[in-house]
Amino acid sequence: MTTPQPASSPKPSFGYAKAGRPRKRPHPNQREGVCPVKECQRSFTHRYVFALSIFLYGNSDTTGSLNPKQAVWQHLGYYLSPLHAFFPTSEAHIQMHEQMKAESASMRLSENEKRERQKESKKKWVEKNKEKRALSLKKSNLRKKAKKELKKEGKELTKQAVEELVEKWHAQE
Helix, strand or coil: CCCCCCCCCCCCCCCECCCCCECCCCCCCCCCCECCCCCCCCECCHHHHHHHHHHHHCCCCCCCCCCHHHHHHHHHHHCCCHHHCCCCCHHHHHHHHHHHHHHHHHHCCCHHHHHHHHHHHHHHHHHHCHHHHHHHHHHHHHHHHHHHHHHHHCCCCCHHHHHHHHHHHHHHC
16 A cells, blocks of 8 residues: 655745745845955845844844945945055956946936925825824914014023913914
């Protein structure tokens, strides 16, 4: 008598973890945190694990970069110094630093795009928070009125004095 063999499960689409279990999510980018210079290929991926352990265990007295991308950027910048110009790979590191700098500059938003995004987000916020906006505008106008009043009376324009007047007038309305 033969024992029934378990049906072979299809290979998981995301591969296996170190413990042998199938991955539920795609594997993180392997190239992130590795020096992009072919001759170097130094890895900074341990920085992520280090940051994760700080997050989980709350040990905040640490030094150094916790972000692998930032660690690579600092690594490339290390070779910009004239003291490190004699390294055989320093020229490649400098070129890669310039290339990454250009890429990050091209990804940044222009001032007009930033303004447009701010306008859109402000519109959305105003639509969701009409009462808050009305109260904020009312208090802002009361602050202006309080400052004028304090100047007229010759009193000091302290934040506390202005807020006291605003609260007093707001309670009356």
